[in-house]
Amino acid sequence: xxxxxxxxxxxxxxxxxxxxxxxxxxxxxxxxxxxxxxxxxxxxxxxxxxxxxxxxxxxxxxxxxxxxxxxxxxxxxxxxxxxxxxxxxxxxxxxxxxxxxxxxxxxxxxxxxxxxxxxxxxxxxxxxxxxxxxxxxxxxxxxxxxxxxxxxxxxxxxxxxxxxxxxxxxxxxxxxxxxxxxxxxxxxxxxxxxxxxxxxxxxxxxxxxxxxxxxxxxxxxxxxxxxxxxx
Amino acid sequence: xxxxxxxxxxxxxxxxxxxxxxxxxxxxxxxxxxxxxxxxxxxxxxxxxxxxxxxxxxxxxxxxxxxxxxxxxxxxxxxxxxxxxxxxxxxxxxxxxxxxxxxxxxxxxxxxxxxxxxxxxxxxxxxxxxxxxxxxxxxxxxxxxxxxxxxxxxxxxxxxxxxxxxxxxxxxxxxxxxxxxxxxxxxxxxxxxxxxxxxxxxxxxxxxxxxxxxxxxxxxxxxxxxxxxxxxxxxxxxxxxxxxxxxxxxxxxxxxxxxxxxxxxxxxxxxxxxxxxxxxxxxxxxx
Numbered sequence: 001x002x003x004x005x006x007x008x009x010x011x012x013x014x015x016x017x018x019x020x021x022x023x024x025x026x027x028x029x030x031x032x033x034x035x036x037x038x039x040x041x042x043x044x045x046x047x048x049x050x051x052x053x054x055x056x057x058x059x060x061x062x063x064x065x066x067x068x069x070x071x072x073x074x075x076x077x078x079x080x081x082x083x084x085x086x087x088x089x090x091x092x093x094x095x096x097x098x099x100x101x102x103x104x105x106x107x108x109x110x111x112x113x114x115x116x117x118x119x120x121x122x123x124x125x126x127x128x129x130x131x132x133x134x135x136x137x138x139x140x141x142x143x144x145x146x147x148x149x150x151x152x153x154x155x156x157x158x159x160x161x162x163x164x165x166x167x168x169x170x171x172x173x174x175x176x177x178x179x180x181x182x183x184x185x186x187x188x189x190x191x192x193x194x195x196x197x198x199x200x201x202x203x204x205x206x207x208x209x210x211x212x213x214x215x216x217x218x219x220x221x222x223x224x225x226x227x228x229x230x231x
Numbered sequence: 232x233x234x235x236x237x238x239x240x241x242x243x244x245x246x247x248x249x250x251x252x253x254x255x256x257x258x259x260x261x262x263x264x265x266x267x268x269x270x271x272x273x274x275x276x277x278x279x280x281x282x283x284x285x286x287x288x289x290x291x292x293x294x295x296x297x298x299x300x301x302x303x304x305x306x307x308x309x310x311x312x313x314x315x316x317x318x319x320x321x322x323x324x325x326x327x328x329x330x331x332x333x334x335x336x337x338x339x340x341x342x343x344x345x346x347x348x349x350x351x352x353x354x355x356x357x358x359x360x361x362x363x364x365x366x367x368x369x370x371x372x373x374x375x376x377x378x379x380x381x382x383x384x385x386x387x388x389x390x391x392x393x394x395x396x397x398x399x400x401x402x403x404x405x406x407x408x409x410x411x412x413x414x415x416x417x418x419x420x421x422x423x424x425x426x427x428x429x430x431x432x433x434x435x436x437x438x439x440x441x442x443x444x445x446x447x448x449x450x451x452x453x454x455x456x457x458x459x460x461x462x463x464x465x466x467x468x469x470x471x472x473x474x475x476x477x478x479x480x481x482x483x484x485x486x487x488x489x490x491x492x493x494x495x496x497x498x499x500x501x502x503x504x505x506x507x508x509x510x511x512x513x514x515x516x517x518x
Contacts, residue, residue: 027421030479032269032517036262040319043262060420096264102517104479113420151320152386 029057029105029116031073031098037118038092044145050138051145052123054089055082060113062198070108075101086166087193087202087224089119119194120145122161122226128219135161135217135226136209142228159231160208163223164193167202171221174205179214186217193225261314263301268518271297273484275513281337282365283442283466284492284502289337295484295515312380322382330399332373333442335365364501367453371441374398376407388415392430400441407465408433422476428488429469434496436462443499455500464494485512 034055041053059066066088073080075098082090082105122138139158147153165172165188174186191204202224207217263269273295281289298306303314303324312326331338378396385391392411399405411430419425434442439460450457470488477483491497492505 028478029421030476032263032479035264036269039262094264096267099264100267102479115418115421149319150386151384 026109027107027111027114029107031103031105034092034105034116035094035099037116039094040149041118041120041145042094044148046144046148047141048145050122050134050141051120053092054119054121055092056117056119056194057084057088057090057107057111058115058117058194058197059088059111060115060198061111062200064111064114064198066111068108069111072106072108073098073103074106075103085224087119087164087197089225092118115196117194117196119225120228122228124222124226128222130217130219130226132209132213132215132217135207138226139209139228139230143230146230153230156230158209159229160206162191162193162227162229163205163207163217163219164225164227165203165205165221165223169203169221172203172205173220174207174223175218175220176207177216177218194227261301261303263299265301267301269297269299270518271295271482271515272518273513273515275484275511275515277509277511277513279509279511280504280507282333282501283338283490283507284496284499284505285337285364285507286503288508293511293513295513297515319387320384322380324380326378326380326394326396328376328378328394328396330371330374330376333365333371335363335368335370337365362503364453364455364503367455368445368449368501369401371401374400374403376405388417389413390415399438402437402441405438405441406435407438411468424474424476426472426474427470428472429467431467431493432465434462434465436460438462439465439495443496443501445500458498458500460499461495465496466490466492480517482515482517483512484515486510 038053038055041048041051057066057069057071066084066086069084069088071082071084071090073082073093073095080093082093084090120142122135122142136158139161143153143156143158146156163174172188176184176186186205186207188203188205190201192198192200193202193204205223206229208229275293275295276290277293278288278290281287296306296308298304305312305314309329309331310326311328313324314322315324316322376396376398378394380392380394382393383391390413392409392413394409395406397404397406399407409430409432411428413429414427417425417427439462442460443458444460445453445455445458447457449455468488468490470486472484472486475483475485486509488509490507490509492499492502496502497505
Protein backbone atom coordinates (compact mmCIF):
# COMPACT_ATOMS: atom_id res chain seq x y z
CA UNK A 1 0.00 0.00 0.00
CA UNK A 2 1.62 3.27 -1.06
CA UNK A 3 2.42 5.68 1.73
CA UNK A 4 0.27 8.39 0.11
CA UNK A 5 -2.74 6.11 0.19
CA UNK A 6 -2.20 5.36 3.86
CA UNK A 7 -1.90 9.04 4.70
CA UNK A 8 -5.02 9.86 2.68
CA UNK A 9 -7.00 7.18 4.46
CA UNK A 10 -5.81 8.32 7.87
CA UNK A 11 -6.60 11.97 7.11
CA UNK A 12 -10.08 11.08 5.93
CA UNK A 13 -10.78 9.09 9.04
CA UNK A 14 -9.35 11.82 11.23
CA UNK A 15 -11.61 14.45 9.67
CA UNK A 16 -14.60 12.25 10.35
CA UNK A 17 -13.33 11.85 13.86
CA UNK A 18 -13.00 15.57 14.46
CA UNK A 19 -16.49 16.25 13.23
CA UNK A 20 -17.87 13.45 15.38
CA UNK A 21 -15.91 14.59 18.40
CA UNK A 22 -17.50 18.02 18.43
CA UNK A 23 -20.96 16.66 19.24
CA UNK A 24 -20.74 17.65 22.91
CA UNK A 25 -20.19 21.15 24.28
CA UNK A 26 -18.54 19.81 27.42
CA UNK A 27 -16.90 16.45 27.55
CA UNK A 28 -18.22 12.94 27.86
CA UNK A 29 -17.53 9.51 29.25
CA UNK A 30 -18.92 6.22 28.09
CA UNK A 31 -21.45 5.00 30.66
CA UNK A 32 -20.71 1.45 29.55
CA UNK A 33 -17.00 1.83 30.26
CA UNK A 34 -17.78 3.36 33.64
CA UNK A 35 -20.24 0.57 34.37
CA UNK A 36 -17.65 -2.09 33.56
CA UNK A 37 -15.23 -0.48 35.98
CA UNK A 38 -17.75 0.06 38.74
CA UNK A 39 -19.58 -3.25 38.69
CA UNK A 40 -16.48 -5.11 39.85
CA UNK A 41 -17.03 -3.88 43.40
CA UNK A 42 -20.70 -4.74 43.20
CA UNK A 43 -19.91 -8.31 42.16
CA UNK A 44 -17.07 -8.72 44.64
CA UNK A 45 -18.05 -11.43 47.10
CA UNK A 46 -15.64 -10.59 49.90
CA UNK A 47 -16.41 -8.53 53.02
CA UNK A 48 -17.08 -4.90 52.15
CA UNK A 49 -19.57 -3.59 54.71
CA UNK A 50 -17.17 -0.83 55.84
CA UNK A 51 -16.51 0.34 52.31
CA UNK A 52 -18.12 2.51 49.69
CA UNK A 53 -17.40 2.67 45.98
CA UNK A 54 -17.81 5.82 43.92
CA UNK A 55 -16.96 6.98 40.44
CA UNK A 56 -14.37 9.75 40.35
CA UNK A 57 -13.85 12.32 37.62
CA UNK A 58 -10.18 13.16 38.19
CA UNK A 59 -8.59 16.08 36.31
CA UNK A 60 -5.03 15.40 35.26
CA UNK A 61 -3.98 19.03 35.50
CA UNK A 62 -3.19 20.25 39.00
CA UNK A 63 -4.80 23.61 38.39
CA UNK A 64 -8.02 22.31 36.90
CA UNK A 65 -11.07 23.02 39.01
CA UNK A 66 -14.09 20.79 39.27
CA UNK A 67 -16.08 23.28 41.31
CA UNK A 68 -19.58 23.51 39.92
CA UNK A 69 -18.92 20.68 37.50
CA UNK A 70 -22.01 18.63 36.65
CA UNK A 71 -22.10 15.04 35.51
CA UNK A 72 -25.25 13.98 33.73
CA UNK A 73 -26.34 10.55 32.62
CA UNK A 74 -27.83 11.42 29.26
CA UNK A 75 -30.23 8.74 28.12
CA UNK A 76 -32.64 8.99 25.24
CA UNK A 77 -35.67 9.09 27.48
CA UNK A 78 -34.41 10.54 30.73
CA UNK A 79 -31.50 12.45 32.16
CA UNK A 80 -30.09 11.93 35.62
CA UNK A 81 -27.83 14.44 37.31
CA UNK A 82 -25.02 12.81 39.26
CA UNK A 83 -23.72 15.33 41.82
CA UNK A 84 -19.96 15.41 42.19
CA UNK A 85 -18.38 16.03 45.57
CA UNK A 86 -15.28 18.25 45.88
CA UNK A 87 -13.13 15.20 45.12
CA UNK A 88 -15.01 14.64 41.86
CA UNK A 89 -16.80 11.55 43.16
CA UNK A 90 -20.37 10.45 42.81
CA UNK A 91 -22.31 7.31 43.67
CA UNK A 92 -22.66 5.42 40.42
CA UNK A 93 -26.04 4.02 39.42
CA UNK A 94 -25.73 0.57 37.87
CA UNK A 95 -28.55 0.63 35.33
CA UNK A 96 -29.04 -2.13 32.79
CA UNK A 97 -31.12 0.15 30.60
CA UNK A 98 -28.40 2.78 30.42
CA UNK A 99 -25.78 0.11 29.72
CA UNK A 100 -27.79 -1.43 26.91
CA UNK A 101 -28.54 2.00 25.48
CA UNK A 102 -24.81 2.81 25.58
CA UNK A 103 -25.48 6.31 26.86
CA UNK A 104 -23.00 9.06 27.58
CA UNK A 105 -22.09 10.61 30.89
CA UNK A 106 -21.83 14.29 30.05
CA UNK A 107 -19.59 16.75 31.83
CA UNK A 108 -21.06 20.24 31.97
CA UNK A 109 -17.80 21.83 30.84
CA UNK A 110 -14.39 20.88 29.62
CA UNK A 111 -11.76 20.41 32.35
CA UNK A 112 -8.84 19.47 30.16
CA UNK A 113 -7.46 16.00 30.38
CA UNK A 114 -9.12 13.82 32.99
CA UNK A 115 -9.51 10.23 34.05
CA UNK A 116 -12.50 8.26 35.25
CA UNK A 117 -11.76 5.87 38.09
CA UNK A 118 -13.57 3.78 40.64
CA UNK A 119 -12.57 4.94 44.12
CA UNK A 120 -12.92 2.87 47.25
CA UNK A 121 -13.07 4.67 50.57
CA UNK A 122 -14.20 3.91 54.09
CA UNK A 123 -17.81 4.71 54.87
CA UNK A 124 -18.32 7.71 57.14
CA UNK A 125 -19.91 7.40 60.58
CA UNK A 126 -22.78 9.81 61.28
CA UNK A 127 -21.44 10.58 64.76
CA UNK A 128 -17.90 11.19 63.56
CA UNK A 129 -16.42 8.61 65.95
CA UNK A 130 -14.18 5.90 64.55
CA UNK A 131 -12.81 2.99 66.56
CA UNK A 132 -9.28 1.98 65.72
CA UNK A 133 -10.43 -1.62 65.28
CA UNK A 134 -13.11 -0.63 62.82
CA UNK A 135 -10.70 1.40 60.75
CA UNK A 136 -8.29 -1.53 60.67
CA UNK A 137 -11.09 -3.86 59.61
CA UNK A 138 -12.18 -1.38 56.95
CA UNK A 139 -8.64 -1.06 55.65
CA UNK A 140 -8.32 -4.85 55.52
CA UNK A 141 -11.56 -5.04 53.54
CA UNK A 142 -10.25 -2.43 51.11
CA UNK A 143 -6.97 -4.30 50.75
CA UNK A 144 -8.83 -7.54 50.17
CA UNK A 145 -10.81 -5.96 47.39
CA UNK A 146 -7.70 -4.34 45.90
CA UNK A 147 -5.92 -7.71 45.89
CA UNK A 148 -8.96 -9.29 44.24
CA UNK A 149 -8.34 -7.12 41.19
CA UNK A 150 -4.57 -6.73 41.41
CA UNK A 151 -2.44 -9.69 42.38
CA UNK A 152 0.65 -7.53 42.67
CA UNK A 153 -0.73 -6.14 45.96
CA UNK A 154 -0.30 -9.45 47.79
CA UNK A 155 2.75 -8.21 49.66
CA UNK A 156 1.13 -4.95 50.76
CA UNK A 157 -0.17 -4.38 54.27
CA UNK A 158 -2.61 -1.94 55.78
CA UNK A 159 -0.66 0.96 57.19
CA UNK A 160 -3.34 3.43 58.22
CA UNK A 161 -6.00 5.75 56.91
CA UNK A 162 -6.07 9.28 55.59
CA UNK A 163 -8.86 11.66 56.50
CA UNK A 164 -9.46 14.12 53.66
CA UNK A 165 -11.32 17.35 54.33
CA UNK A 166 -12.86 19.98 52.13
CA UNK A 167 -10.64 22.95 51.44
CA UNK A 168 -13.21 25.26 52.97
CA UNK A 169 -14.20 23.03 55.84
CA UNK A 170 -15.15 24.92 59.01
CA UNK A 171 -13.20 22.66 61.34
CA UNK A 172 -10.49 20.52 59.89
CA UNK A 173 -8.98 18.01 62.20
CA UNK A 174 -9.08 14.66 63.90
CA UNK A 175 -8.69 14.13 67.63
CA UNK A 176 -7.25 10.95 69.05
CA UNK A 177 -8.81 9.66 72.27
CA UNK A 178 -6.88 7.02 74.19
CA UNK A 179 -8.26 4.57 76.71
CA UNK A 180 -6.43 6.37 79.55
CA UNK A 181 -8.44 9.50 78.83
CA UNK A 182 -5.72 11.43 77.08
CA UNK A 183 -6.66 13.40 74.00
CA UNK A 184 -4.55 14.82 71.18
CA UNK A 185 -5.10 16.45 67.83
CA UNK A 186 -3.45 14.78 64.86
CA UNK A 187 -1.47 17.08 62.59
CA UNK A 188 -3.06 18.46 59.41
CA UNK A 189 -1.11 18.56 56.16
CA UNK A 190 -1.93 19.36 52.56
CA UNK A 191 -2.01 16.45 50.21
CA UNK A 192 -3.88 14.42 47.66
CA UNK A 193 -7.01 12.53 48.54
CA UNK A 194 -6.25 9.40 46.51
CA UNK A 195 -3.07 8.07 44.94
CA UNK A 196 -2.71 9.48 41.46
CA UNK A 197 -4.84 12.57 42.04
CA UNK A 198 -3.43 15.82 40.68
CA UNK A 199 -4.81 18.19 43.32
CA UNK A 200 -2.52 18.02 46.35
CA UNK A 201 -4.01 20.91 48.29
CA UNK A 202 -6.66 19.12 50.33
CA UNK A 203 -6.32 19.28 54.12
CA UNK A 204 -5.52 15.73 55.20
CA UNK A 205 -4.91 13.98 58.50
CA UNK A 206 -2.90 10.80 58.52
CA UNK A 207 -3.57 8.11 61.10
CA UNK A 208 -1.16 5.20 61.15
CA UNK A 209 -2.00 1.90 62.79
CA UNK A 210 0.36 1.12 65.66
CA UNK A 211 0.16 -1.39 68.48
CA UNK A 212 -3.02 -2.86 69.86
CA UNK A 213 -4.12 0.04 72.02
CA UNK A 214 -7.85 0.79 71.91
CA UNK A 215 -8.21 4.32 70.60
CA UNK A 216 -10.96 6.40 69.10
CA UNK A 217 -10.69 9.00 66.39
CA UNK A 218 -13.19 11.82 66.46
CA UNK A 219 -13.91 14.28 63.69
CA UNK A 220 -15.76 17.44 64.61
CA UNK A 221 -16.58 18.11 60.99
CA UNK A 222 -17.28 15.32 58.50
CA UNK A 223 -14.38 14.54 56.20
CA UNK A 224 -14.89 14.20 52.46
CA UNK A 225 -13.31 10.78 52.50
CA UNK A 226 -11.41 8.32 54.63
CA UNK A 227 -8.89 6.65 52.40
CA UNK A 228 -7.17 3.35 53.30
CA UNK A 229 -3.40 3.33 53.02
CA UNK A 230 -1.43 0.28 51.89
CA UNK A 231 2.28 0.01 52.68
CA UNK B 232 -3.16 -6.04 -4.78
CA UNK B 233 -6.35 -5.03 -3.10
CA UNK B 234 -8.71 -7.45 -1.46
CA UNK B 235 -11.95 -7.07 0.34
CA UNK B 236 -11.04 -9.15 3.35
CA UNK B 237 -7.84 -10.22 4.97
CA UNK B 238 -8.82 -12.48 7.83
CA UNK B 239 -5.43 -12.48 9.49
CA UNK B 240 -5.35 -8.74 9.70
CA UNK B 241 -9.05 -8.78 10.45
CA UNK B 242 -8.45 -10.84 13.53
CA UNK B 243 -5.70 -8.52 14.63
CA UNK B 244 -7.80 -5.43 14.22
CA UNK B 245 -10.97 -6.60 15.80
CA UNK B 246 -8.91 -7.33 18.85
CA UNK B 247 -7.91 -3.72 18.81
CA UNK B 248 -11.48 -2.61 18.59
CA UNK B 249 -12.16 -3.30 22.22
CA UNK B 250 -11.80 0.01 23.96
CA UNK B 251 -10.57 -1.24 27.27
CA UNK B 252 -8.95 -4.44 26.33
CA UNK B 253 -7.86 -6.83 23.67
CA UNK B 254 -8.70 -10.22 22.27
CA UNK B 255 -10.38 -12.78 24.43
CA UNK B 256 -10.23 -10.64 27.44
CA UNK B 257 -13.69 -10.11 28.78
CA UNK B 258 -12.99 -10.47 32.48
CA UNK B 259 -14.39 -13.69 33.77
CA UNK B 260 -16.58 -11.82 36.20
CA UNK B 261 -18.45 -10.43 33.18
CA UNK B 262 -18.60 -6.74 33.98
CA UNK B 263 -21.95 -6.13 32.40
CA UNK B 264 -25.59 -6.65 33.38
CA UNK B 265 -26.99 -10.13 33.02
CA UNK B 266 -28.43 -10.56 29.57
CA UNK B 267 -26.42 -7.68 28.09
CA UNK B 268 -23.61 -7.59 25.58
CA UNK B 269 -20.86 -5.38 24.28
CA UNK B 270 -20.47 -5.40 20.51
CA UNK B 271 -18.38 -3.56 17.95
CA UNK B 272 -18.98 -3.60 14.23
CA UNK B 273 -17.01 -1.57 11.73
CA UNK B 274 -15.01 -1.27 8.58
CA UNK B 275 -11.57 -0.02 7.72
CA UNK B 276 -8.40 -0.62 5.78
CA UNK B 277 -5.42 -2.86 6.35
CA UNK B 278 -2.08 -3.21 4.70
CA UNK B 279 0.09 -6.22 5.28
CA UNK B 280 2.15 -8.98 3.76
CA UNK B 281 0.38 -11.11 1.17
CA UNK B 282 1.27 -14.15 3.25
CA UNK B 283 3.61 -14.88 6.13
CA UNK B 284 7.07 -14.08 4.84
CA UNK B 285 5.97 -12.41 1.61
CA UNK B 286 7.89 -9.42 0.38
CA UNK B 287 4.93 -7.81 -1.32
CA UNK B 288 2.09 -6.24 0.55
CA UNK B 289 -1.57 -5.91 -0.15
CA UNK B 290 -4.28 -3.66 1.16
CA UNK B 291 -7.63 -4.93 2.21
CA UNK B 292 -10.99 -3.74 3.34
CA UNK B 293 -11.20 -4.67 6.95
CA UNK B 294 -14.42 -5.61 8.71
CA UNK B 295 -14.47 -5.25 12.47
CA UNK B 296 -16.46 -7.55 14.69
CA UNK B 297 -16.24 -8.05 18.42
CA UNK B 298 -18.99 -9.46 20.59
CA UNK B 299 -18.94 -10.14 24.31
CA UNK B 300 -21.92 -11.63 26.08
CA UNK B 301 -22.67 -11.57 29.77
CA UNK B 302 -22.58 -15.35 29.94
CA UNK B 303 -18.90 -15.38 28.97
CA UNK B 304 -19.24 -16.15 25.27
CA UNK B 305 -17.19 -13.97 22.99
CA UNK B 306 -16.46 -13.58 19.32
CA UNK B 307 -13.34 -11.68 18.47
CA UNK B 308 -12.65 -11.56 14.77
CA UNK B 309 -11.74 -15.04 13.68
CA UNK B 310 -11.82 -16.30 17.24
CA UNK B 311 -14.63 -17.38 19.50
CA UNK B 312 -14.56 -18.78 22.98
CA UNK B 313 -15.99 -18.86 26.45
CA UNK B 314 -14.65 -17.33 29.61
CA UNK B 315 -14.83 -19.87 32.40
CA UNK B 316 -12.71 -18.17 35.06
CA UNK B 317 -14.14 -16.60 38.19
CA UNK B 318 -11.26 -14.34 39.13
CA UNK B 319 -10.49 -11.02 37.44
CA UNK B 320 -6.81 -12.00 37.51
CA UNK B 321 -7.09 -15.20 35.51
CA UNK B 322 -8.95 -15.81 32.28
CA UNK B 323 -9.23 -19.21 30.68
CA UNK B 324 -11.55 -21.22 28.55
CA UNK B 325 -12.02 -23.06 25.29
CA UNK B 326 -11.14 -21.28 22.09
CA UNK B 327 -11.93 -21.74 18.41
CA UNK B 328 -10.11 -19.96 15.62
CA UNK B 329 -10.61 -19.92 11.91
CA UNK B 330 -7.34 -20.56 10.08
CA UNK B 331 -7.35 -18.53 6.90
CA UNK B 332 -6.95 -20.21 3.53
CA UNK B 333 -3.66 -19.78 1.72
CA UNK B 334 -3.39 -20.19 -2.03
CA UNK B 335 -1.20 -18.83 -4.76
CA UNK B 336 -2.70 -15.37 -4.30
CA UNK B 337 -1.78 -15.28 -0.63
CA UNK B 338 -3.58 -15.65 2.65
CA UNK B 339 -7.18 -14.83 3.25
CA UNK B 340 -10.40 -16.49 2.29
CA UNK B 341 -13.82 -17.05 3.76
CA UNK B 342 -14.98 -15.13 6.72
CA UNK B 343 -16.99 -17.03 9.22
CA UNK B 344 -19.58 -18.54 6.89
CA UNK B 345 -20.13 -15.37 4.91
CA UNK B 346 -18.90 -17.28 1.90
CA UNK B 347 -16.17 -16.66 -0.57
CA UNK B 348 -15.51 -12.99 -0.02
CA UNK B 349 -12.18 -13.04 -1.74
CA UNK B 350 -12.16 -11.15 -4.96
CA UNK B 351 -9.89 -8.45 -6.13
CA UNK B 352 -10.81 -4.84 -6.52
CA UNK B 353 -7.92 -4.63 -8.90
CA UNK B 354 -7.85 -7.63 -11.20
CA UNK B 355 -4.43 -9.16 -11.18
CA UNK B 356 -3.85 -12.51 -12.78
CA UNK B 357 -1.53 -14.96 -11.15
CA UNK B 358 1.04 -14.40 -13.83
CA UNK B 359 1.41 -10.84 -12.69
CA UNK B 360 3.44 -12.10 -9.77
CA UNK B 361 6.82 -12.24 -11.32
CA UNK B 362 8.23 -14.03 -8.34
CA UNK B 363 5.29 -15.64 -6.61
CA UNK B 364 6.74 -18.34 -4.43
CA UNK B 365 3.30 -19.69 -3.64
CA UNK B 366 2.68 -20.55 -7.29
CA UNK B 367 2.68 -24.31 -7.55
CA UNK B 368 2.36 -24.79 -3.83
CA UNK B 369 -0.71 -26.66 -2.64
CA UNK B 370 -3.62 -24.67 -1.36
CA UNK B 371 -3.94 -24.72 2.41
CA UNK B 372 -7.64 -24.73 3.00
CA UNK B 373 -9.35 -22.72 5.67
CA UNK B 374 -9.66 -24.74 8.84
CA UNK B 375 -11.33 -24.45 12.19
CA UNK B 376 -8.82 -24.92 14.97
CA UNK B 377 -9.71 -25.78 18.51
CA UNK B 378 -7.91 -25.25 21.77
CA UNK B 379 -7.90 -22.96 24.73
CA UNK B 380 -6.59 -19.75 26.18
CA UNK B 381 -5.10 -18.78 29.50
CA UNK B 382 -4.37 -15.20 30.50
CA UNK B 383 -2.93 -13.96 33.76
CA UNK B 384 -2.99 -10.36 34.94
CA UNK B 385 0.22 -9.32 36.67
CA UNK B 386 -1.55 -6.04 37.45
CA UNK B 387 -4.78 -4.65 36.02
CA UNK B 388 -2.71 -3.09 33.23
CA UNK B 389 -0.23 -5.87 32.49
CA UNK B 390 -1.22 -9.29 31.40
CA UNK B 391 0.46 -12.46 30.20
CA UNK B 392 -1.41 -14.21 27.43
CA UNK B 393 -1.32 -17.67 25.96
CA UNK B 394 -3.34 -19.74 23.57
CA UNK B 395 -2.92 -23.23 22.19
CA UNK B 396 -4.71 -24.20 18.99
CA UNK B 397 -4.76 -27.48 17.14
CA UNK B 398 -6.05 -28.40 13.69
CA UNK B 399 -4.23 -26.16 11.24
CA UNK B 400 -3.08 -27.28 7.82
CA UNK B 401 -4.69 -29.62 5.34
CA UNK B 402 -3.96 -32.59 7.58
CA UNK B 403 -5.62 -30.77 10.49
CA UNK B 404 -2.75 -31.67 12.77
CA UNK B 405 -0.86 -28.40 13.01
CA UNK B 406 -0.56 -26.98 16.49
CA UNK B 407 0.29 -23.42 17.40
CA UNK B 408 1.21 -21.98 20.78
CA UNK B 409 1.16 -18.23 21.27
CA UNK B 410 2.71 -16.55 24.29
CA UNK B 411 2.61 -12.84 24.89
CA UNK B 412 2.68 -9.92 27.24
CA UNK B 413 0.42 -6.90 26.93
CA UNK B 414 0.34 -3.45 28.41
CA UNK B 415 -3.33 -2.63 28.32
CA UNK B 416 -5.21 0.61 28.03
CA UNK B 417 -2.48 3.18 28.47
CA UNK B 418 -4.67 6.29 28.71
CA UNK B 419 -3.66 9.33 26.69
CA UNK B 420 -6.42 11.62 27.86
CA UNK B 421 -10.01 10.58 28.38
CA UNK B 422 -10.66 9.34 24.85
CA UNK B 423 -7.39 7.84 23.69
CA UNK B 424 -6.10 4.42 24.66
CA UNK B 425 -2.81 2.89 23.68
CA UNK B 426 -1.98 -0.78 24.11
CA UNK B 427 1.31 -2.54 23.47
CA UNK B 428 1.62 -6.23 22.74
CA UNK B 429 4.66 -8.45 22.28
CA UNK B 430 5.00 -12.16 22.04
CA UNK B 431 6.26 -15.27 20.35
CA UNK B 432 4.61 -18.14 18.53
CA UNK B 433 5.61 -21.77 18.37
CA UNK B 434 4.45 -24.32 15.83
CA UNK B 435 4.80 -28.05 15.97
CA UNK B 436 6.57 -29.76 13.11
CA UNK B 437 3.35 -30.41 11.25
CA UNK B 438 2.23 -26.80 11.56
CA UNK B 439 5.50 -25.41 10.28
CA UNK B 440 5.65 -28.05 7.54
CA UNK B 441 2.18 -27.07 6.37
CA UNK B 442 2.96 -23.38 6.10
CA UNK B 443 6.70 -23.28 5.48
CA UNK B 444 7.75 -26.70 4.23
CA UNK B 445 8.25 -27.64 0.58
CA UNK B 446 7.72 -31.31 -0.24
CA UNK B 447 9.19 -33.10 -3.22
CA UNK B 448 5.98 -32.83 -5.23
CA UNK B 449 5.62 -29.21 -4.24
CA UNK B 450 9.19 -28.63 -5.30
CA UNK B 451 8.52 -30.03 -8.76
CA UNK B 452 5.47 -27.83 -9.21
CA UNK B 453 6.81 -24.66 -7.67
CA UNK B 454 10.44 -24.83 -8.57
CA UNK B 455 11.39 -24.19 -4.98
CA UNK B 456 13.95 -26.38 -3.28
CA UNK B 457 12.73 -29.11 -0.98
CA UNK B 458 12.56 -27.81 2.58
CA UNK B 459 11.80 -29.82 5.67
CA UNK B 460 10.50 -27.35 8.24
CA UNK B 461 11.03 -28.36 11.83
CA UNK B 462 8.94 -27.58 14.85
CA UNK B 463 9.70 -24.92 17.41
CA UNK B 464 9.88 -21.18 17.49
CA UNK B 465 7.92 -19.70 14.60
CA UNK B 466 7.86 -15.93 15.02
CA UNK B 467 8.11 -12.98 17.36
CA UNK B 468 5.85 -9.98 17.21
CA UNK B 469 5.44 -6.54 18.67
CA UNK B 470 2.52 -4.28 18.08
CA UNK B 471 0.88 -1.07 19.17
CA UNK B 472 -2.73 -0.18 18.84
CA UNK B 473 -4.48 3.09 19.40
CA UNK B 474 -8.17 3.51 20.05
CA UNK B 475 -9.70 6.94 19.72
CA UNK B 476 -13.25 7.14 21.04
CA UNK B 477 -15.26 9.92 19.42
CA UNK B 478 -18.41 9.20 21.34
CA UNK B 479 -19.74 6.29 23.40
CA UNK B 480 -20.73 4.67 20.11
CA UNK B 481 -18.08 5.62 17.57
CA UNK B 482 -14.37 5.03 17.61
CA UNK B 483 -11.31 4.89 15.39
CA UNK B 484 -9.09 1.92 16.01
CA UNK B 485 -5.64 1.68 14.45
CA UNK B 486 -2.76 -0.69 14.85
CA UNK B 487 0.76 -1.38 13.71
CA UNK B 488 2.34 -4.76 14.20
CA UNK B 489 5.75 -6.06 13.21
CA UNK B 490 6.25 -9.80 12.97
CA UNK B 491 9.55 -11.53 12.38
CA UNK B 492 9.71 -15.15 11.37
CA UNK B 493 12.20 -17.15 13.37
CA UNK B 494 13.60 -20.62 13.59
CA UNK B 495 12.91 -23.07 10.83
CA UNK B 496 10.14 -20.89 9.39
CA UNK B 497 12.56 -18.09 8.64
CA UNK B 498 14.77 -20.39 6.56
CA UNK B 499 11.92 -21.58 4.35
CA UNK B 500 12.31 -20.93 0.61
CA UNK B 501 8.78 -19.55 0.71
CA UNK B 502 9.98 -16.67 2.83
CA UNK B 503 11.06 -13.63 0.90
CA UNK B 504 11.19 -11.21 3.80
CA UNK B 505 11.28 -12.52 7.37
CA UNK B 506 9.96 -9.30 8.88
CA UNK B 507 6.48 -8.15 7.96
CA UNK B 508 4.60 -5.03 8.97
CA UNK B 509 0.83 -4.85 9.22
CA UNK B 510 -0.89 -1.48 9.45
CA UNK B 511 -4.61 -1.08 9.87
CA UNK B 512 -7.22 1.50 10.72
CA UNK B 513 -10.97 1.20 10.99
CA UNK B 514 -14.05 2.98 12.20
CA UNK B 515 -16.15 0.92 14.57
CA UNK B 516 -19.61 1.35 16.02
CA UNK B 517 -20.36 0.09 19.50
CA UNK B 518 -23.78 -1.43 20.06
